[in-house]
Amino acid sequence: MNKKTKIILSAVVYLFMLAVVADNSFADNLADKYVYSLFNENFNGATQEAGTVYDNIKYNVWNGGGNSRPAVDIVADSTAKEGNKYYSCSISSTTNGWSGFCYTFVTGSSNVETRRDISAFSTLEFYIRPKTGDVSNIQVGVTDSADRTVSLSSLGVNNSSHTWQKCTINLTGLPSVNLINIKNTFLFITSNLTATFDLDSIVLKRSSSGSFDAALKNISDSSSTTKITWDETVLGSSWTAANQYIELSLDKFESDTWKIKIYTNNGSASKNGLVAVTDETKIIPMCWRISKNTLPNSDGDTLQIAQSGAPNYALYDKGKSATDPSYYPWFYMVDFAEHESGDYDVAWSYKGFHAAKDENYWGMMDMSKEGIYPKVYLGADFTNALGGLTYRANVKLELFNE
Amino acid sequence: MNNKIICLLSSLVIVIFAAVFSYAADYKVFSAEIVFSSVTPASITHSAITTVSSINGILKAKAYVDFGSNNLSAVADLRYYVNGQSLNISTVSKGAINHRTEFYIATPKLNSSDTSVSYQLKITLQDSSGSTSYLYWPSSSTYQSVNIVNSSSNVVTASGGGTVKFESGNQQYGDTEIVFSSGTFATDQTITITELTLPSMSPSYSGGVSTSQMVALYSVTPLGITLGAPARATFYYGTETSATRFELMRSDDQITWEKVSNVTTDLTNKTVSADITKTGYYAIYVSGSLSDNDYRPAKRVVVQGRDVFKFNNLSDGDSVKIYNVNGKRIREIKSGDAEGFKWDGRRDSGSYAESGTYIYQIKVKDKGKLISGTIAFVK
Numbered sequence: 001m002n003k004k005t006k007i008i009l010s011a012v013v014y015l016f017m018l019a020v021v022a023d024n025s026f027a028d029n030l031a032d033k034y035v036y037s038l039f040n041e042n043f044n045g046a047t048q049e050a051g052t053v054y055d056n057i058k059y060n061v062w063n064g065g066g067n068s069r070p071a072v073d074i075v076a077d078s079t080a081k082e083g084n085k086y087y088s089c090s091i092s093s094t095t096n097g098w099s100g101f102c103y104t105f106v107t108g109s110s111n112v113e114t115r116r117d118i119s120a121f122s123t124l125e126f127y128i129r130p131k132t133g134d135v136s137n138i139q140v141g142v143t144d145s146a147d148r149t150v151s152l153s154s155l156g157v158n159n160s161s162h163t164w165q166k167c168t169i170n171l172t173g174l175p176s177v178n179l180i181n182i183k184n185t186f187l188f189i190t191s192n193l194t195a196t197f198d199l200d201s202i203v204l205k206r207s208s209s210g211s212f213d214a215a216l217k218n219i220s221d222s223s224s225t226t227k228i229t230w231d232e233t234v235l236g237s238s239w240t241a242a243n244q245y246i247e248l249s250l251d252k253f254e255s256d257t258w259k260i261k262i263y264t265n266n267g268s269a270s271k272n273g274l275v276a277v278t279d280e281t282k283i284i285p286m287c288w289r290i291s292k293n294t295l296p297n298s299d300g301d302t303l304q305i306a307q308s309g310a311p312n313y314a315l316y317d318k319g320k321s322a323t324d325p326s327y328y329p330w331f332y333m334v335d336f337a338e339h340e341s342g343d344y345d346v347a348w349s350y351k352g353f354h355a356a357k358d359e360n361y362w363g364m365m366d367m368s369k370e371g372i373y374p375k376v377y378l379g380a381d382f383t384n385a386l387g388g389l390t391y392r393a394n395v396k397l398e399l400f401n402e
Numbered sequence: 403m404n405n406k407i408i409c410l411l412s413s414l415v416i417v418i419f420a421a422v423f424s425y426a427a428d429y430k431v432f433s434a435e436i437v438f439s440s441v442t443p444a445s446i447t448h449s450a451i452t453t454v455s456s457i458n459g460i461l462k463a464k465a466y467v468d469f470g471s472n473n474l475s476a477v478a479d480l481r482y483y484v485n486g487q488s489l490n491i492s493t494v495s496k497g498a499i500n501h502r503t504e505f506y507i508a509t510p511k512l513n514s515s516d517t518s519v520s521y522q523l524k525i526t527l528q529d530s531s532g533s534t535s536y537l538y539w540p541s542s543s544t545y546q547s548v549n550i551v552n553s554s555s556n557v558v559t560a561s562g563g564g565t566v567k568f569e570s571g572n573q574q575y576g577d578t579e580i581v582f583s584s585g586t587f588a589t590d591q592t593i594t595i596t597e598l599t600l601p602s603m604s605p606s607y608s609g610g611v612s613t614s615q616m617v618a619l620y621s622v623t624p625l626g627i628t629l630g631a632p633a634r635a636t637f638y639y640g641t642e643t644s645a646t647r648f649e650l651m652r653s654d655d656q657i658t659w660e661k662v663s664n665v666t667t668d669l670t671n672k673t674v675s676a677d678i679t680k681t682g683y684y685a686i687y688v689s690g691s692l693s694d695n696d697y698r699p700a701k702r703v704v705v706q707g708r709d710v711f712k713f714n715n716l717s718d719g720d721s722v723k724i725y726n727v728n729g730k731r732i733r734e735i736k737s738g739d740a741e742g743f744k745w746d747g748r749r750d751s752g753s754y755a756e757s758g759t760y761i762y763q764i765k766v767k768d769k770g771k772l773i774s775g776t777i778a779f780v781k
Binding site for chain 1: 428429430431432433434435436437438439445468469470471472500501502529
């Protein structure tokens with residue numbers, strides 16, 4: 001066999017191995033994401049619920065020996081580390097044995113177990129909140145041809161601290177791991193212990209930095225555009241929505257308390273709106289709203305902006321006036337120069353979309369493998385606008401890591 | 403310390419500062435802009451007038467004009483043809499108006515021989531620079547046709563009732579209409595409201611109303627039908643009176659008249675309303691002048707919980723004050739109070755007054771004087 005033939009045969013064998021060993025198109029819909037959510041409400045991925053398959057990842061709970069299967073329930077409350085949901089886990093051992101749960105790659109309509117290449121990802125991260133028992137010896141990791149795990153204690157988990165603690169597994173550092181041939185991408189193994197704990201924000205991350213993006217689109221046909229505008233006939237009208245919306249896209253997760261803020265960037269706290277070009281004392285107030293949906297929609301969400309009376313003068317969706325308007329708010333715009341310290345200018349954060357006024361009701365429903373692209377709508381009050389003037393504003397959306 | 407060390411320390415401070423405080427990683431900026439021209443007429447809002455009363459005879463159009471600027475001057479023209487003859491123009495001008503203004507533009511009183519009118523609204527807006535813009539309704543080249551009529555009919559169904567409305571063509575004031583509920587008639591019934599010419603001499607009325615002050619006369623036909631359920635009737639009494647008190651009379655033959663009770667007067671819309679129980683002729687009279695006794699309560703003594711003092715013939719703007727014998731006011735009753743002009747013995751605080759004699763003081767806005775008297779309240 002000559003050298004050329006050897007090379008060709010080697011290449012064929014290698015390609016064959018690639019085809020047999022692993023499917024490189026990890027996470028069918030999200031192959032190019034820098035942050036892949038296994039259980040995180042703000043990022044695209046496969047947010048898992050028991051008995052379901054998302055994005056070709058199946059949630060499995062198992063036991064062996066005398067252990068009972070872990071109880072893993074999704075709980076929604078304000079103590080979640082991220083969004084408003086987390087796993088509440090309970091493990092009970094009566095005799096020697098193993099139990100645990102994992103996310104398994106599957107394929108086809110029958111959800112046949114398969115292998116995937118996750119070598120593009122550098123870390124597997126999650127939060128744990130120990131509650132009762134001792135979680136120190138729980139093993140966490142992935143499975144290729146065998147389980148490749150490390151203990152929670154080796155990840156620095158303090159069992160006596162009942163607070164959220166971050167765990168970061170360096171995937172390439174797992175002993176003997178073959179990341180191009182992964183069956184279980186998140187594996188939790190317990191042995192002979194009784195414990196309760198919570199898990200949240202389980203993600204795979206690539207080593208590269210990812211991206212934050214915002215795109216301006218026309219409401220009329222969702223086409224891209226470059227300027228936020230209103231029709232000239234709004235002059236003299238009260239609060240009116242602009243003809244465009246800003247679609248956000250986040251694939252970057254550098255801080256666990258990230259925030260995307262929105263404000264005008266006009267250089268003065270008093271210029272929190274459209275400013276007349278020839279007379280900067282003339283200001284048209286602006287407002288904004290964020291929604292997971294394209295508005296208006298068949299659910300009765302409208303782009304008509306209503307205003308309540310004294311003392312709050314709150315802005316809300318006029319189409320929702322029959323319900324509690326607090327759930328459908330528009331927020332008065334503030335300028336960056338005001339250095340807003342609260343959440344008033346936060347459109348999206350690790351807690352979710354700022355889709356309601358109450359801190360406990362940040363809108364984060366229905367997250368799944370589908371793309372998470374919240375939409376920011378803008379409005380302005382033209383009641384006191386003046387004819388013959390041109391008004392302008394810079395609207396800035398900024399990702400903060402705090 | 404040399405410059406190199408200073409530079410290194412400065413760099414270190416900056417690095418530490420950046421690490422300690424929050425930092426913005428990424429951002430996107432979008433520009434927003436809106437350009438308003440100096441005059442930006444947005445719209446004219448007007449409901450078409452389709453009929454004008456041949457007797458009241460005035461077409462008066464109400465129009466809202468919305469526009470963008472401040473301190474514009476505006477001229478509203480009502481351009482109209484009578485009987486298809488030459489163009490007439492009625493004009494209303496306004497200056498220094500902002501964003502929205504309301505116009506009423508009227509024709510002079512039409513002649514009884516006129517049969518049709520067509521009209522168009524033209525609004526001219528002008529800013530301080532002289533820039534001018536025009537708005538038209540229905541359009542710059544079309545006119546709204548109006549019929550000059552004295553009656554209106556509608557079918558009132560047995561199952562659903564219905565409304566018969568006679569529009570005067572004057573949009574500043576109310577219209578004449580009767581609302582019939584279901585079950586008023588056993589079978590479907592066509593009801594016609596006709597506005598009639600006032601008789602040269604008003605018919606006499608034994609109830610004390612002046613015989614010379616009829617201001618509107620309607621027939622509700624077919625005559626003589628007793629309604630299965632009361633119908634709410636509103637009659638427009640026209641613009642040619644400044645009177646504020648009216649009475650509604652009903653007759654089967656325009657000879658013998660009876661007073662309709664519980665009539666309310668709407669001075670803003672120039673209408674009177676009452677529940678009627680029979681078709682027939684309905685006339686609106688200016689109420690004759692009332693004596694002081696017509697306002698006083700009929701009962702001089704009232705026992706708590708059994709009756710109340712009722713003050714009569716009072717309306718918007720009138721008031722009643724109750725004083726104890728020491729001159730301290732304990733209650734004020736005004737138009738708009740839930741119980742009307744009645745006193746049940748309660749103070750303003752809601753508690754009952756002590757048994758005893760009290761002084762009432764009636765203030766009648768139109769009479770410009772106070773009417774006083776005493777009453778006794780028993781607990």
